[in-house]
Structure formats: C-alpha cells, structure tokens
Amino acid sequence: MKSGRILVVGGGIGGLTAAAALGQKGFEVTVAERSDGTGVEGVGISQQANVVRALASLGLAEEYLSAGFAYEAVEIYAPDGALIARVPSRSLIEGYPASLGIPRPALHKVLHAAASATGAVIRNSAQVAEMVPSAEEVGVILTDGSSGHYDAVVGADGIYSQMRHALFPEVPPPQFTGQAVWRYNLPRPPDFDALHVYNGPTGVGLVPMSQTQIYIYATTPEPANPAYSVEGLAARMRERLSGCAPQIQEIAARIVDDAAVVYRPLEAIFLDGPWYKGRVALLGDAVHATTPHLGQGGGMAIEDAIVIAEELSRHDTPQQAFAAYRQRRVERCRYVVEKSLEICRGQLGQGPLIDNARASAEMNILLAQPI
Numbered sequence: 001m002k003s004g005r006i007l008v009v010g011g012g013i014g015g016l017t018a019a020a021a022l023g024q025k026g027f028e029v030t031v032a033e034r035s036d037g038t039g040v041e042g043v044g045i046s047q048q049a050n051v052v053r054a055l056a057s058l059g060l061a062e063e064y065l066s067a068g069f070a071y072e073a074v075e076i077y078a079p080d081g082a083l084i085a086r087v088p089s090r091s092l093i094e095g096y097p098a099s100l101g102i103p104r105p106a107l108h109k110v111l112h113a114a115a116s117a118t119g120a121v122i123r124n125s126a127q128v129a130e131m132v133p134s135a136e137e138v139g140v141i142l143t144d145g146s147s148g149h150y151d152a153v154v155g156a157d158g159i160y161s162q163m164r165h166a167l168f169p170e171v172p173p174p175q176f177t178g179q180a181v182w183r184y185n186l187p188r189p190p191d192f193d194a195l196h197v198y199n200g201p202t203g204v205g206l207v208p209m210s211q212t213q214i215y216i217y218a219t220t221p222e223p224a225n226p227a228y229s230v231e232g233l234a235a236r237m238r239e240r241l242s243g244c245a246p247q248i249q250e251i252a253a254r255i256v257d258d259a260a261v262v263y264r265p266l267e268a269i270f271l272d273g274p275w276y277k278g279r280v281a282l283l284g285d286a287v288h289a290t291t292p293h294l295g296q297g298g299g300m301a302i303e304d305a306i307v308i309a310e311e312l313s314r315h316d317t318p319q320q321a322f323a324a325y326r327q328r329r330v331e332r333c334r335y336v337v338e339k340s341l342e343i344c345r346g347q348l349g350q351g352p353l354i355d356n357a358r359a360s361a362e363m364n365i366l367l368a369q370p371i
C-alpha cells in the first residue's frame with residue numbers, strides 16, 4: 001500500500017508514534033483518542049538507546065532529546081546503599097546519548113507535534129462507537145459523531161484495550177501481578193546524572209528527567225490490590241521506603257504531597273495468538289503490556305508503531321503487512337514482558353531474585369538488535 005486511509009485508535013505513546021510514522025510514509029491518518037488531550041500523567045518515563053534510535057529514525061531526535069534529560073550510565077546500589085557498580089550505557093547511534101528520562105507530558109507533546117506535522121487529524125474525546133469491517137475496508141463511526149471508511153485500523157488503546165476485546169473477546173483481561181509501583185517527582189540535585197537502581201525486594205530507582213527534576217519509583221508487594229484513597233498516600237509511600245537504603249530514606253522524608261504520589265497496581269498481558277484480524281491490528285500495551293521493571297513498555301510501543309508503518313507501506317494488503325509486523329515484533333516483545341515478570345516475581349519472593357545489573361546488560365544487548 002503506497003497510500004491509503006488509516007484510523008489509529010488511541011493517541012498515547014504508540015498511537016501518536018504510529019500516526020507520525022504512517023503520516024511520514026504518505027498515509028492519510030486519523031487518530032481517535034478517548035481523553036480530551038489534557039490528562040497525561042505528570043510523572044516521568046525512562047527510555048533506553050533502542051528508543052533513542054527509533055525516534056531518531058523518524059527525525060525526532062532533536063525535539064525528543066531536548067525535552068528530557070540524557071544520561072550515559074546506570075548506578076547499581078546494594079539494599080544497604082553501597083554503590084556496587086556504575087555501568088556505562090551504550091549508545092546505538094554515534095553522537096547520541098544512550099538513555100533518556102523524560103516527563104510523560106513532554107514526550108506526549110513531541111509525539112503529538114510529530115503526528116500533526118504530517119497532517120494527521122487527531123480527534124480528542126473520540127472512541128469507536130461502531131466498526132464494520134469488510135474485505136475491502138473498515139467502516140467506523142466515532143462517538144464524536146464523525147465517521148469514515150478506512151483501508152486499515154490500528155488499535156493502540158492501551159492495556160485495557162477495547163479494540164483487543166472487540167477483535168479477540170476470548171482473551172482474558174490483564175493479570176494483576178501482586179505488585180504495585182509508587183512514583184513521586186523531586187528536585188534534581190546538580191550532580192545527579194545517571195539512573196540509580198537499588199537491588200532488593202523493594203525495587204527502588206531514581207531517574208533524572210529534566211534539568212530540574214528526577215522521579216523516584218518503588219515497586220512493592222500489594223497482594224490484596226487495595227484501592228488507596230489519595231489522602232495518606234505520601235505517608236504510605238514513605239512507609240514502604242522505610243526499610244530501604246539510608247539515602248533513599250533521606251529522600252523519602254521529602255515525599256509529603258498526597259496528590260503528587262502516583263500509585264499504580266502492576267498488570268501484564270501478552271497475546272500469544274494473532275495480533276490482527278482482517279484489516280485491524282493491535283500494537284503497544286493493547287497486545288503486550290509489560291510491568292515496568294525493564295523500562296521498555298513505551299519503547300516497545302514506539303518500535304511497534306515504526307514497524308507497522310514500514311510493513312504497511314511495503315505490502316499490497318494490510319493482512320500481509322500485519323502478519324509481517326507481528327513476525328518482526330513478537331519475540332522481542334515477549335522477552336520484555338517475560339523478563340520483566342521474572343524480575344517482578346523475584347522481588348515478590350515467588351522466584352529467584354534477579355540481579356538488576358545483569359538483567360539490564362542482557363536487555364541492552366538484545367534490544368540493540370535492529371528492529
């Protein structure tokens with residue numbers, strides 16, 4: 001398909017990247033995004049060299065890198081706070097940094113601008129109301145009253161994907177892991193220039209994400225999957241960090257604003273079967289939502305988006321393109337989901353405790369492979 005009309009459902013990390021990548025290939029793209037476009041979580045995200053490479057391939061390196069904080073190393077700490085190693089991260093493109101921490105709203109802004117620059121139409125407050133697939137096209141009515149006929153549809157509507165449910169109603173929902181993550185933004189100390197990861201049953205990390213900010217995350221067992229009210233969240237997070245390294249406890253004392261604590265139960269899903277049906281395919285968390293232990297969920301969604309655009313522009317039919325897309329992506333994404341779950345289970349005492357330095361080194365080698 002050298003041209004055609006594509007509907008992308010979901011304007012998150014994967015959907016906006018898909019819109020940009022497809023738009024750059026000459027497709028006419030509409031994005032239907034459920035939210036009103038103002039509600040991106042204010043916490044950060046960490047991304048590795050494979051993501052820098054992916055976004056550079058779309059010509060977005062400059063905007064992307066200047067919107068975050070680039071770093072070149074991971075410092076691994078023992079549970080008692082002793083520095084075990086400072087492991088240099090390897091860049092995959094000469095002259096570009098190896099890793100980046102970036103506030104989610106800043107990443108969203110870069111991807112939104114990139115999609116819009118290609119002429120993609122982004123419709124906020126819009127979901128699929130009706131979808132009628134046929135052999136030749138997919139007819140879609142959106143909840144904002146608009147409608148269209150598309151050559152292909154890409155479902156990028158996240159972990160609780162309605163598109164997944166529409167295509168594969170037999171697939172069970174994402175599974176709760178027994179673990180949750182707590183995140184909080186803090187001022188960046190002037191010399192803070194690397195990702196800090198603490199080994200131990202409470203997985204703690206500190207991520208630089210701008211000249212002025214870092215964020216702290218902590219993964220903790222929450223087997224009953226409680227629904228905490230906002231009131232008291234800061235005290236709960238401090239309490240979860242009370243057995244951690246002395247420098248983490250010092251930082252924890254600055255976690256005081258309940259409303260600024262972002263708490264999230266961790267769930268995962270991986271579709272072993274097909275990732276598409278007819279002219280409709282899924283990408284990102286809709287098809288392989290990982291826990292964040294390797295910091296690669298967003299990266300996998302971005303890579304999916306680039307690959308799906310390449311394959312759509314290379315093949316005569318969406319079905320051929322989607323089969324090739326899944327073939328290129330499935331083992332890489334399976335690795336990220338399964339390895340992340342292994343780390344999660346180790347922290348929960350349900351399996352061997354995984355060494356962070358070794359897991360990161362292995363991931364970096366694997367994900368350095370071309371996509």
Ligand SMILES: Cc1cc2nc3c(=O)[nH]c(=O)nc-3n(C[C@H](O)[C@H](O)[C@H](O)COP(=O)(O)OP(=O)(O)OC[C@H]3O[C@@H](n4cnc5c(N)ncnc54)[C@H](O)[C@@H]3O)c2cc1C
Pocket residue numbers: 009010011012013014015032033034035044045046047126127128156157158159160161162163181264283284285286289290291292295296297298299300301
């Ligand atoms: C706690 C936590 C920390 C993480 N940390 C990292 C990290 O450090 N690095 C990293 O790379 N990844 C990280 N991830 C993973 C990353 O956030 C996801 O993998 C990534 O957002 C997936 O992108 P996506 O486009 O598939 O889904 P999303 O980014 O979730 O986007 C889905 C979009 O679809 C919209 N939508 C939902 N339903 C509908 C509908 N019915 N119709 C229309 N639109 C709809 C949503 O509003 C949203 O905009 C983390 C995840 C969690 C939970």
